[in-house]
Amino acid sequence: xxxxxxxxxxxxxDSTSTDAGAAVADTTVTLGKGRPTPSRREAQGRRRxxxxxxxxxxxxxxxxxxxxxxxxxxxxxxxxxxxxxxxNRRARMLxxxxxxxxxxxxxxxxxxxxxxxxxxxxxxxxxxxxxxxLILSMxxxxxxxxxxxxxxxxxxxxxxxxxxxxxxxxxxxxRDRFPDSTESSMSLGWYAFVRASQVRRMRAxxxxxxxxxxx
Numbered sequence: 747x748x749x750x751x752x753x754x755x756x757x758x759x760d761s762t763s764t765d766a767g768a769a770v771a772d773t774t775v776t777l778g779k780g781r782p783t784p785s786r787r788e789a790q791g792r793r794r795x796x797x798x799x800x801x802x803x804x805x806x807x808x809x810x811x812x813x814x815x816x817x818x819x820x821x822x823x824x825x826x827x828x829x830x831x832x833x834n835r836r837a838r839m840l841x842x843x844x845x846x847x848x849x850x851x852x853x854x855x856x857x858x859x860x861x862x863x864x865x866x867x868x869x870x871x872x873x874x875x876x877x878x879x880l881i882l883s884m885x886x887x888x889x890x891x892x893x894x895x896x897x898x899x900x901x902x903x904x905x906x907x908x909x910x911x912x913x914x915x916x917x918x919x920x921r922d923r924f925p926d927s928t929e930s931s932m933s934l935g936w937y938a939f940v941r942a943s944q945v946r947r948m949r950a951x952x953x954x955x956x957x958x959x960x961x
Contacts, residue, residue, distance in 0.1 A: 842951040850937070851951060855927050859916055859934060861961045863941045864953035869908050870942040876901060909939040 838846040842857070850856070877898065884894040913935025920927060920934055941949060955961060 840950055840952045842954055847951065855920060855924050855929055855934075856937065857954075858920060858923060858961070859938050860941060860949075860951065860953070861955050862916055862919060863912070863938050864946070864949070865955045865957060865959045865961045866912075866942070867957050868912065868942040870905055870912075870939070871945060873901065873905055873943055874945060905943070909935075909942075912938050912942055 835846050839848070844852060851860075880894045880898055884891050913931070916938040917931045917934055920929070946953060
């Protein structure tokens with residue numbers, strides 16, 4: 747039992763209530779930290795409101811789909827915007843914009859290969875037109891079938907020879923210009939062969955150099 751000395755006084759009720767209030771406040775703060783702060787996505791999700799119940803009948807489902815599609819004018823505007831976006835992307839891809847190219851066409855190495863092929867006059871580019879002419883002549887005159895078949899075999903032989911020569915030229919020039927390139931020789935040769943075998947007007951991206959230009 748503790749005795750009071752002279753001059754000391756007992757603690758008042760005010761100080762006791764103050765200490766109790768501080769303890770309660772500390773307890774309240776401590777309890778508030780027991781849950782992590784909600785993320786922005788969670789807060790936005792709570793503000794979206796309740797999820798609409800699933801339709802009970804086919805009629806309700808059709809009505810909901812119709813409401814989600816919007817009006818006829820809104821659908822027309824949306825369709826026109828999508829077509830404009832597709833056309834814009836295609837135009838940029840054909841122009842050689844790196845951002846819109848296909849993965850197979852991206853990079854300075856592939857652009858250099860395209861320029862090498864486009865600056866040459868390749869026999870490979872005549873394969874498709876000549877093949878169509880030979881096939882049509884064989885259909886119109888079956889008697890020429892043997893001659894047409896022989897001509898196509900000779901043409902394919904020349905294609906293979908030119909493809910091998912073109913692949914060697916492309917790989918040599920790429921290794922000289924880009925010594926750190928990791929592209930395989932087979933990949934570069936095939937890429938050049940496929941582009942050279944296409945009609946010039948149908949190549950994508952469009953040629954950026956003219957035949958005979960120095961690359």
